[in-house]
Amino acid sequence: MEILTDFFETTGFLTLEPGNVIMILIGIVFIFLAITKDYEPLLLVPIGMGAIVGNIPAAAGMSMGVYDSGSVLYYLYFGVDQGVYPPLIFLGIGAMTDFSTMLSNPKLVLLGAAAQIGVFLTFLGALWLGFSPQQAGAIGIIGGADGPTAIFLASKLAPELLGAIAIAAYSYMALVPVIQPPIMKLLTRREERLIRMKPPRKVSKREKMIFPVAAFLISAMIAPGAVVLLGMLFFGNLLKESLVTERLAQTARTAMIDVVTILLGFAVGASTQADRFLTQDSLRIFGLGALSFAIATAGGVMFAKFMNLFLKEKINPLVGAAGVSAVPDSARVVQMVGQQEDPHNFLLMHAMAPNVAGVVGSAIAAGVLWSVLT
Amino acid sequence: MLLNQNGWQILAQSGVDMADGAVASTASAGADAVGTSVSEGLSLNDGAVVAIVGLMIVFTALILITLFISALPKILEKISRVWPEVDEPVGHPTHSDSLLADDGAVLAAIGFVLHTEFQRQLESQDSSRQSS
Numbered sequence: 001m002e003i004l005t006d007f008f009e010t011t012g013f014l015t016l017e018p019g020n021v022i023m024i025l026i027g028i029v030f031i032f033l034a035i036t037k038d039y040e041p042l043l044l045v046p047i048g049m050g051a052i053v054g055n056i057p058a059a060a061g062m063s064m065g066v067y068d069s070g071s072v073l074y075y076l077y078f079g080v081d082q083g084v085y086p087p088l089i090f091l092g093i094g095a096m097t098d099f100s101t102m103l104s105n106p107k108l109v110l111l112g113a114a115a116q117i118g119v120f121l122t123f124l125g126a127l128w129l130g131f132s133p134q135q136a137g138a139i140g141i142i143g144g145a146d147g148p149t150a151i152f153l154a155s156k157l158a159p160e161l162l163g164a165i166a167i168a169a170y171s172y173m174a175l176v177p178v179i180q181p182p183i184m185k186l187l188t189r190r191e192e193r194l195i196r197m198k199p200p201r202k203v204s205k206r207e208k209m210i211f212p213v214a215a216f217l218i219s220a221m222i223a224p225g226a227v228v229l230l231g232m233l234f235f236g237n238l239l240k241e242s243l244v245t246e247r248l249a250q251t252a253r254t255a256m257i258d259v260v261t262i263l264l265g266f267a268v269g270a271s272t273q274a275d276r277f278l279t280q281d282s283l284r285i286f287g288l289g290a291l292s293f294a295i296a297t298a299g300g301v302m303f304a305k306f307m308n309l310f311l312k313e314k315i316n317p318l319v320g321a322a323g324v325s326a327v328p329d330s331a332r333v334v335q336m337v338g339q340q341e342d343p344h345n346f347l348l349m350h351a352m353a354p355n356v357a358g359v360v361g362s363a364i365a366a367g368v369l370w371s372v373l374t
Numbered sequence: 375m376l377l378n379q380n381g382w383q384i385l386a387q388s389g390v391d392m393a394d395g396a397v398a399s400t401a402s403a404g405a406d407a408v409g410t411s412v413s414e415g416l417s418l419n420d421g422a423v424v425a426i427v428g429l430m431i432v433f434t435a436l437i438l439i440t441l442f443i444s445a446l447p448k449i450l451e452k453i454s455r456v457w458p459e460v461d462e463p464v465g466h467p468t469h470s471d472s473l474l475a476d477d478g479a480v481l482a483a484i485g486f487v488l489h490t491e492f493q494r495q496l497e498s499q500d501s502s503r504q505s506s
Binding site: 121136204222 | 416422425426427428429431432433436437439446459
């Protein structure tokens with residue numbers, strides 16, 4: 001009987017804290033949103049399940065959680081903690097990405113730069129709220145709308161905030177269809193939303209092959225801190241475009257990225273243990289993250305309007321919202337909002353240009369912050 | 375000058391090679407001071423400098439990429455006069471590349487032909503036995 005009582009005392013029923021219950025509920029909400037609303041299911045399901053697993057309290061003396069040295073989850077979390085997974089995700093993204101639209105209309109690249117204003121203004125906001133410079137840099141990158149980049153920079157600058165930053169980044173990426181449209185409509189007039197853009201020109205194979213190497217050299221020379229992320233991104237793209245490594249590109253964009261996404265999502269979810277996650281800092285990070293997304297969206301839209309002052313062939317300013325690098329969700333949102341005004345206006349291809357430029361821009365921003373703040 | 379000395383030092387520490395010689399000269403002298411200020415906490419003013427410089431670096435990189443992309447077709451046009459582009463992929467398909475999704479259909483067709491051929495041979499053998 002005594003053994004049974006001792007065992008009962010180790011079960012979750014007695015050791016579960018209210019914070020754990022809240023985190024388990026949040027995990028369930030993530031899974032619910034992924035299944036019913038189709039919000040980033042490939043990320044929210046692993047993160048949600050990870051949050052549930054990570055918040056089951058371990059029995060005393062048992063090494064189980066991501067922060068318990070020697071546990072299985074500890075080793076899975078190693079890839080997050082040391083920034084191993086994000087570059088591998090970038091390799092897969094590179095092998096998936098078609099830079100044709102960007103190559104056919106290079107001026108749209110600037111919209112990907114303009115949206116990074118969200119990163120740097122949020123950095124300032126976080127400093128103002130009393131976060132350390134390193135923490136502020138890691139929080140600011142949420143505005144890049146790029147989960148792997150946010151995790152990479154947080155692991156380097158502020159590992160203690162990694163869980164909150166990762167969850168905030170992925171949550172807001174999942175909420176792109178909710179956050180962006182009101183801002184886009186608020187900042188544009190109807191006639192601007194009706195602008196039709198010239199179809200992109202055909203891009204030669206040579207252009208596509210040369211681009212990843214040249215773009216990497218340009219961006220890495222300017223921001224060496226971005227070498228790892230951009231190196232893997234453009235390496236993945238070279239595998240795709242070189243036409244001689246199709247097998248490697250196929251693996252990178254399917255099996256490999258899937259495996260890493262599962263490990264990354266689950267490990268990040270499991271790192272949200274209530275005692276570390278349910279803090280005032282997390283709430284402030286979520287607030288700053290939302291602000292960051294809004295500013296980034298507004299920055300892209302406003303810069304497109306600014307460019308229109310000088311351009312003969314006008315840009316539909318909605319396309320600027322795709323400068324946040326939530327690929328391809330923000331491009332889809334541009335298409336959706338554009339078609340609400342004109343069902344025959346197809347903006348998706350045009351929006352993909354600032355979208356992929358945003359990936360490059362946010363990686364450069366991360367590299368700059370990493371270099372400056374370490 | 376838009377940036378104060380600390381801003382230039384931070385910029386220089388980030389590895390950016392600026393044309394302005396002042397950056398290089400202040401970089402080594404100020405590196406220690408910057409390291410201290412970053413670890414102790416940036417003031418909002420310094421933070422603003424980092425933000426402005428950071429955004430400028432992002433813009434610079436993407437502007438250079440834009441210029442490169444704009445120039446690329448012209449460069450390739452000149453190259454193609456010497457080295458014309460071919461449409462076919464350079465690489466030869468490897469064994470696994472040739473195992474495509476429609477291989478199943480091909481195998482089924484081969485199987486069907488073999489089966490039909492064997493049936494025909496068996497029938498001809500049977501008929502020759504009966505006739506003998």
